[in-house]
Amino acid sequence: MCQCSYQLQTVTAANIAAFTTVFCVTEPEEPNRHKRASMIIVPTNTPGCEIVRVVPTMDCEIRLTNVRVPKENLLGSRGEGFVIAQKKLGPGRIYHCMRWLGQAQRAFDLMCNRTLTRYAHGSLLSDKQMIQKFIADSATEIQSARLMTLEAARKIDRGEDARIDIAMIKVYGAKVLHDVIDRAIQVHGALGVTADTPLEKMYREARYARIYAGPDEVHTATIARRILRKYQQGDSWDPANF
Amino acid sequence: MCQCSYQLQTVTAANIAAFTTVFCVTEPEEPNRHKRASMIIVPTNTPGCEIVRVVPTMDCEIRLTNVRVPKENLLGSRGEGFVIAQKKLGPGRIYHCMRWLGQAQRAFDLMCNRTLTRYAHGSLLSDKQMIQKFIADSATEIQSARLMTLEAARKIDRGEDARIDIAMIKVYGAKVLHDVIDRAIQVHGALGVTADTPLEKMYREARYARIYAGPDEVHTATIARRILRKYQQGDSWDPANF
Amino acid sequence: MCQCSYQLQTVTAANIAAFTTVFCVTEPEEPNRHKRASMIIVPTNTPGCEIVRVVPTMDCEIRLTNVRVPKENLLGSRGEGFVIAQKKLGPGRIYHCMRWLGQAQRAFDLMCNRTLTRYAHGSLLSDKQMIQKFIADSATEIQSARLMTLEAARKIDRGEDARIDIAMIKVYGAKVLHDVIDRAIQVHGALGVTADTPLEKMYREARYARIYAGPDEVHTATIARRILRKYQQGDSWDPANF
Amino acid sequence: MCQCSYQLQTVTAANIAAFTTVFCVTEPEEPNRHKRASMIIVPTNTPGCEIVRVVPTMDCEIRLTNVRVPKENLLGSRGEGFVIAQKKLGPGRIYHCMRWLGQAQRAFDLMCNRTLTRYAHGSLLSDKQMIQKFIADSATEIQSARLMTLEAARKIDRGEDARIDIAMIKVYGAKVLHDVIDRAIQVHGALGVTADTPLEKMYREARYARIYAGPDEVHTATIARRILRKYQQGDSWDPANF
Numbered sequence: 003m004c005q006c007s008y009q010l011q012t013v014t015a016a017n018i019a020a021f022t023t024v025f026c027v028t029e030p031e032e033p034n035r036h037k038r039a040s041m042i043i044v045p046t047n048t049p050g051c052e053i054v055r056v057v058p059t060m061d062c063e064i065r066l067t068n069v070r071v072p073k074e075n076l077l078g079s080r081g082e083g084f085v086i087a088q089k090k091l092g093p094g095r096i097y098h099c100m101r102w103l104g105q106a107q108r109a110f111d112l113m114c115n116r117t118l119t120r121y122a123h124g125s126l127l128s129d130k131q132m133i134q135k136f137i138a139d140s141a142t143e144i145q146s147a148r149l150m151t152l153e154a155a156r157k158i159d160r161g162e163d164a165r166i167d168i169a170m171i172k173v174y175g176a177k178v179l180h181d182v183i184d185r186a187i188q189v190h191g192a193l194g195v196t197a198d199t200p201l202e203k204m205y206r207e208a209r210y211a212r213i214y215a216g217p218d219e220v221h222t223a224t225i226a227r228r229i230l231r232k233y234q235q236g237d238s239w240d241p242a243n244f
Numbered sequence: 245m246c247q248c249s250y251q252l253q254t255v256t257a258a259n260i261a262a263f264t265t266v267f268c269v270t271e272p273e274e275p276n277r278h279k280r281a282s283m284i285i286v287p288t289n290t291p292g293c294e295i296v297r298v299v300p301t302m303d304c305e306i307r308l309t310n311v312r313v314p315k316e317n318l319l320g321s322r323g324e325g326f327v328i329a330q331k332k333l334g335p336g337r338i339y340h341c342m343r344w345l346g347q348a349q350r351a352f353d354l355m356c357n358r359t360l361t362r363y364a365h366g367s368l369l370s371d372k373q374m375i376q377k378f379i380a381d382s383a384t385e386i387q388s389a390r391l392m393t394l395e396a397a398r399k400i401d402r403g404e405d406a407r408i409d410i411a412m413i414k415v416y417g418a419k420v421l422h423d424v425i426d427r428a429i430q431v432h433g434a435l436g437v438t439a440d441t442p443l444e445k446m447y448r449e450a451r452y453a454r455i456y457a458g459p460d461e462v463h464t465a466t467i468a469r470r471i472l473r474k475y476q477q478g479d480s481w482d483p484a485n486f
Numbered sequence: 487m488c489q490c491s492y493q494l495q496t497v498t499a500a501n502i503a504a505f506t507t508v509f510c511v512t513e514p515e516e517p518n519r520h521k522r523a524s525m526i527i528v529p530t531n532t533p534g535c536e537i538v539r540v541v542p543t544m545d546c547e548i549r550l551t552n553v554r555v556p557k558e559n560l561l562g563s564r565g566e567g568f569v570i571a572q573k574k575l576g577p578g579r580i581y582h583c584m585r586w587l588g589q590a591q592r593a594f595d596l597m598c599n600r601t602l603t604r605y606a607h608g609s610l611l612s613d614k615q616m617i618q619k620f621i622a623d624s625a626t627e628i629q630s631a632r633l634m635t636l637e638a639a640r641k642i643d644r645g646e647d648a649r650i651d652i653a654m655i656k657v658y659g660a661k662v663l664h665d666v667i668d669r670a671i672q673v674h675g676a677l678g679v680t681a682d683t684p685l686e687k688m689y690r691e692a693r694y695a696r697i698y699a700g701p702d703e704v705h706t707a708t709i710a711r712r713i714l715r716k717y718q719q720g721d722s723w724d725p726a727n728f
Numbered sequence: 729m730c731q732c733s734y735q736l737q738t739v740t741a742a743n744i745a746a747f748t749t750v751f752c753v754t755e756p757e758e759p760n761r762h763k764r765a766s767m768i769i770v771p772t773n774t775p776g777c778e779i780v781r782v783v784p785t786m787d788c789e790i791r792l793t794n795v796r797v798p799k800e801n802l803l804g805s806r807g808e809g810f811v812i813a814q815k816k817l818g819p820g821r822i823y824h825c826m827r828w829l830g831q832a833q834r835a836f837d838l839m840c841n842r843t844l845t846r847y848a849h850g851s852l853l854s855d856k857q858m859i860q861k862f863i864a865d866s867a868t869e870i871q872s873a874r875l876m877t878l879e880a881a882r883k884i885d886r887g888e889d890a891r892i893d894i895a896m897i898k899v900y901g902a903k904v905l906h907d908v909i910d911r912a913i914q915v916h917g918a919l920g921v922t923a924d925t926p927l928e929k930m931y932r933e934a935r936y937a938r939i940y941a942g943p944d945e946v947h948t949a950t951i952a953r954r955i956l957r958k959y960q961q962g963d964s965w966d967p968a969n970f
Contacts, residue, residue: 134468
């Protein structure tokens with residue numbers, strides 16, 4: 003058995019989930035701080051596991067008080083929590099990027115179709131240059147985000163180090179997602195911020211993308227440091243092969 | 245023989261060139277306006293071909309007065325000038341993008357190496373987050389421009405219609421070129437705007453890139469119109485296959 | 487008495503309002519299209535006035551069927567609707583800008599205080615340059631939007647033509663509002679997109695600001711046309727006196 | 729008499745100047761590092777004062793070897809160099825901003841007039857929305873930079889602390905200068921990057937503005953730190969009164 007207590011963790015959908023995965027320090031004496039945590043499955047109906055409240059727009063706060071679960075709920079070995087998390091987060095970030103591409107493409111389709119039917123101030127929106135720029139910029143951004151996602155996936159498939167590519171597409175993809183949805187809303191006018199189109203929900207959720215799985219600023223600093231290490235060693239960054 | 249007169253053409257390097265290529269209307273009666281022009285080789289020492297002046301930072305102005313050249317100087321057939329120009333401009337734009345990638349990578353290397361040696365306000369530039377953001381953003385932009393250039397080239401190689409991809413990378417690549425050089429200059433401080441590094445010249449020439457081979461605004465409108473045509477036909481834009 | 491029928495107007499808060507103001511064509515034969523509409527007060531409990539549905543995140547759709555109200559519900563004279571609307575919209579846009587400044591300042595305060603208490607990756611957020619840039623950019627934008635709002639108000643007070651200034655601050659102020667809130671959210675991380683801070687609601691409502699009282703694109707074109715008219719007359723634009 | 733030697737200082741226009749002002753450490757033992765330097769006038773024909781070379785696009789490198797000048801060439805007192813420099817730099821930065829406003833307005837006039845005469849792709853440039861956006865954005869930026877410059881000057885005139893306002897307008901004004909000139913060039917096409925208009929030279933010199941009198945990044949960090957100090961003291965930043 004293992005036992006743990008926690009104050010105020012936020013967990014996505016904990017109020018409707020059968021179990022949650024707790025990431026907690028089990029080896030506080032371990033000198034290597036990357037080997038101190040373990041990952042443990044905790045059924046949400048375990049005694050001591052309490053949903054404190056549902057946080058509007060997001061997650062649940064849960065509190066764990068002397069929660070005990072069987073040993074076999076441990077994922078991997080003791081102290082492997084950090085390694086498991088990192089293994090999951092890399093591909094996890096790519097999956098986000100793939101989803102975002104689908105969302106951006108959906109918003110793009112809505113935008114293009116809208117411009118071909120909405121007539122205002124003497125012409126269709128599709129005939130207005132400011133709107134044409136929305137479309138050209140969005141297409142360029144979608145294409146570049148798509149190709150960068152594929153490049154990162156290709157490196158993962160070949161067993162190469164894809165950490166810089168993943169961090170780049172995590173930051174860039176989240177920005178593209180927002181910008182395309184934002185323009186699609188603009189061509190819909192007030193309609194775009196009602197729940198009558200999927201854009202309003204997409205817009206709110208796109209904002210989360212720059213925070214979850216690591217905020218932009220952390221990835222940005224990581225990219226720079228990894229690239230600079232190359233130059234410190236007298237080498238240089240090669241976008242095709244790092 | 246063919247004969248022509250022109251006022252004030254600007255021609256790159258005409259003052260040091262052995263010949264120039266004149267694009268002129270030879271079939272003024274032709275109803276199809278894309279079949280009116282021809283392309284003719286004119287040696288710069290032909291009588292009537294006069295260098296009016298060298299325009300600072302750019303080209304030469306030349307004046308052609310009753311210039312006569314042999315028939316074999318005609319490139320292709322009469323009226324084919326526009327087609328020849330278009331055939332050349334598509335791949336020509338890709339070549340620009342390839343050169344730009346090389347320039348951007350060169351500026352990027354200069355920037356990274358500079359940040360590792362320049363100490364200011366208590367630390368190396370490489371340790372400052374605003375500079376790390378310069379590096380991460382530049383790397384992301386170079387990677388995306390590189391992948392889009394390859395994608396356009398791949399479509400050309402496969403004989404597919406690459407016009408949207410070429411227009412996108414022409415606009416986007418020119419922006420990336422400028423932005424990376426601009427950041428490299430900033431980390432060099434005053435040194436970056438002297439001729440002691442290649443950056444100052446690269447910066448000036450990067451500005452031309454948004455004008456030559458078609459200004460950004462023309463390509464932007466073209467991209468939008470080509471994409472919108474798909475939606476007008478009940479189809480949609482697929483970045484992988486257009 | 488006057489009578490009117492309408493399909494599907496969206497009206498803010500019509501479901502809780504005692505009356506709404508209907509802007510409708512009463513003089514269809516009038517050659518001057520700016521003199522065709524009138525503005526009429528319609529109590530929402532008038533027979534024929536029906537709330538069709540509440541549109542999520544926004545307004546109500548109402549339908550008017552043979553609605554009859556007394557003559558004294560007419561605002562101003564017949565055909566004066568457009569003039570009344572324009573008189574209201576100019577100052578109305580300034581009021582928006584004033585509210586936005588308050589919102590932006592509130593988000594700014596939240597951001598600054600958060601950076602002084604949130605410790606991550608080895609230091610307070612306030613010590614990190616990327617975050618310092620958030621603060622400096624936001625302060626600059628708030629200061630500039632504030633001064634432009636005051637300038638427009640000053641011109642209105644002096645009885646000068648403030649239409650360019652109002653259009654500029656409408657577009658610019660809405661952008662500043664969004665950008666400051668967006669950065670405040672980012673320094674709050676996941677907390678910033680929950681309802682635990684006012685930022686999440688501010689973020690959604692800031693998006694409307696680029697649409698209501700005229701979308702950015704309409705104001706942008708208007709500013710340009712008004713300024714260009716000066717140059718067409720051989721004059722030039724003077725930001726201090728137009 | 730005082731005597732000094734220096735390696736490789738760069739001095740603007742030293743090759744044509746009658747004298748230069750040397751800022752050098754005269755009190756190396758002084759514990760307060762802001763009281764170690766003095767400011768001394770050095771005629772360029774003083775023995776030991778040597779122009780090493782003219783640096784293309786910028787300044788001269790000079791070398792001082794055992795240069796001796798009379799005591800009355802000392803500006804202020806010994807150790808006052810830093811204070812004198814700071815006293816000069818604050819207003820100096822405002823003067824830059826004033827010059828930049830003039831330059832930006834000049835570029836704006838050139839842009840507007842060009843759009844009214846240049847016909848391309850079926851209409852005047854002034855009728856195209858992408859160009860109208862250039863004009864509206866430029867006007868908005870000029871107006872905001874102008875008002876912020878006036879605000880900083882007003883605070884200086886009233887004897888208030890204007891350091892945040894000066895730093896903000898130094899960074900923002902330099903950006904506005906670049907962006908307006910950049911758009912003016914774009915509407916001029918190839919003509920805009922030749923010396924046939926003043927824009928090409930303005931463009932190059934605008935790039936220096938983000939470096940001289942302190943690079944953007946230093947001012948950005950300073951603004952943030954000064955503002956955050958307010959919040960650390962339980963106060964907040966008031967754009968009207970700081």
